[in-house]
Amino acid sequence: MGEKSLQKRKYILETARRVFMEKGYKRVTMKDIVDACEISRGGLYLYFNSTADIFLEVLKLESEEADDVFSDSISEDATAADILTLFLKEQKKELLRKKDTLTQATYEFYFENDLPKKDNILKKQFDSAVKIIQMLIENGVENGEFCCEDCEGTSRNIMFVLEGLKINAQTIGITAEIVDREFEYILTALGMED
Amino acid sequence: MGEKSLQKRKYILETARRVFMEKGYKRVTMKDIVDACEISRGGLYLYFNSTADIFLEVLKLESEEADDVFSDSISEDATAADILTLFLKEQKKELLRKKDTLTQATYEFYFENDLPKKDNILKKQFDSAVKIIQMLIENGVENGEFCCEDCEGTSRNIMFVLEGLKINAQTIGITAEIVDREFEYILTALGMED
Amino acid sequence: MGEKSLQKRKYILETARRVFMEKGYKRVTMKDIVDACEISRGGLYLYFNSTADIFLEVLKLESEEADDVFSDSISEDATAADILTLFLKEQKKELLRKKDTLTQATYEFYFENDLPKKDNILKKQFDSAVKIIQMLIENGVENGEFCCEDCEGTSRNIMFVLEGLKINAQTIGITAEIVDREFEYILTALGMED
């Protein structure tokens, strides 16, 4: 595949990404993507064979970018509390966006495709996030910023709460107040008061 | 609608419920339900107009039963700790079942049907569960069973963790160990050690 | 399937039969049959799932009718020579029709569907025809109508020649003269002169 093809491939993935954000995963058809990309029916099949195929690639791109974002925020010389606060702020933004998020599409995708146990991007992201938060907390404890007896447990707890907020955001809906309240509870447990 | 019709209606809902448990929400077609019920295509339309229609009714039945179950466990004269433990045990069972649950179908349904804000069964269930747990914890605190500074916050935290576990169970998969670990973390925070 | 459905099924098969005679097997699409039957796309699928499905049924009907024809000509009290002559006359008619025959479609069908060894209608027809001709010849020999040393061999030879004529009729084309010449050769070998 030449240079040009690679660009088109990327263009399709980016366009498809927007479609998935709008409509979720299951409701998206090859035709939807064809229309959004303004290419021909057959043209799309030169690059991808199914919506599953496309979505998986979108997810890969997404997770690469996610990694970048993470490392960005960490590279700065900030206190653990700063970083955690920043992280939660980002999460809040994401949570309140609801649409314009791949969250719903991702869930639908994993519902449908009975877990590719190995190579499960979602799981990797979850586990890696737990570890990063754990490190962060441990760091904060050493610096006397946080007080916490079970850092690993706490970081897992935080991640599950985030997951809970995420799914509720997509189903019953959440407000900024709800998010704030949960985050405050977490920070309070860490001995932070704002 | 006559007595007979009501029975048929109920029969359809019960059968459809099983279909939704097996296949989720989106993959289920009117034909699937017709086949499972062994009735005629047209017959089904006499009672329901769409799978959305049917699923909503299934959900209503479900929530009624859920209330019953709750009141059952509470009616017994047990300590708060007992009841909470029992409740978590039930939740664990449900979490590990994965299939044979309406969880996935419910999520899919709410993804699709842009939140009927009012009359949102899922929200009611969540809020009511938070309240019950809160009462339970407050009770336990009074009895000296638990120690907890922010009972409402804690009960919300518990429910969000449960939601997080639920969605993870359906997407990346969870094990009994993972559930146990989270529940222990929660109980430890309440001052319970096992 | 009700009485009416059975009639429609038969109607489809008869119509499809004409389509296969016109276009062969491979060139026929479900749409062709839908159009010829003047029914809806989905309607056809209520009865048959593929052109292969339909063609197989057409073939079954055909072979049943073929059996009938055979028994008809035999039931009359005619000499072996009469019957053989009649049989060859029928074959000639069939051979010269070219179109308006399922021959080509049948060949194409068997090319495509790597022989259902068991239940192979074509094979059964061939073998049964060999036997009938053999009986006929043996009968003729007893009556002094024919002279033949290897009745089985001769009847097989006749059938293979017929097959050869059939395929040539569909590929390079044959004329009445060619058929006559072959049939005369066969009859001469049997000691018949006309």
Add this chain to the structure above:
Amino acid sequence: MGEKSLQKRKYILETARRVFMEKGYKRVTMKDIVDACEISRGGLYLYFNSTADIFLEVLKLESEEADDVFSDSISEDATAADILTLFLKEQKKELLRKKDTLTQATYEFYFENDLPKKDNILKKQFDSAVKIIQMLIENGVENGEFCCEDCEGTSRNIMFVLEGLKINAQTIGITAEIVDREFEYILTALGMED
């Protein structure tokens, strides 16, 4: 067309020939040939406009080679019986190969393309084969090897039997025994016993 082009053209035809042997005629697409030749889509169109175009050329090459083979076997100084036996042996090999033969593809091609009456390669091959066999038999009769009253009729009969065997090989399937039996019948009629 330059020297180089001619070579490429030949390369394509040889490669396509293998494809047709594997898949028959109708199932072969331009893409199949492009892939097998490992050339570009557009490249193929510089030489041929359709699979029909290509197959016709393959057939021409084939028939030229066929002539060569024939003359080879005749050039040797062997008795008529030897040559006939050799010829039948070759035919048997060909018949039992089934796949790895252009037979099926050729039939399919002639089914589809309503006989180019003039310039019909298949017909020429058939007629020429009849003549050669006739010469052979006449030769054998003169030498006292064969006894035969109607040499032309017999040779035609042989060719039609061969055609019959060929089409049966491709449809209902044949075995070595069946071929042997037919050939013995033919040879016995010629007064040869083995």
Add this chain to the structure above:
DNA sequence: CATGAATGAGAGTTCATTCAT
């Protein structure tokens, strides 16, 4: 009330063919 045959819109997919490079 109940049936199930029938409809037609629409999704997925493949391929011959073209054309800018």
Add this chain to the structure above:
DNA sequence: GATGAATGAACTCTCATTCAT
């Protein structure tokens, strides 16, 4: 000459929905 990306027509198949009986 040669490439291969792009097009769009055509085919298969599925379903929600209707309607005569």
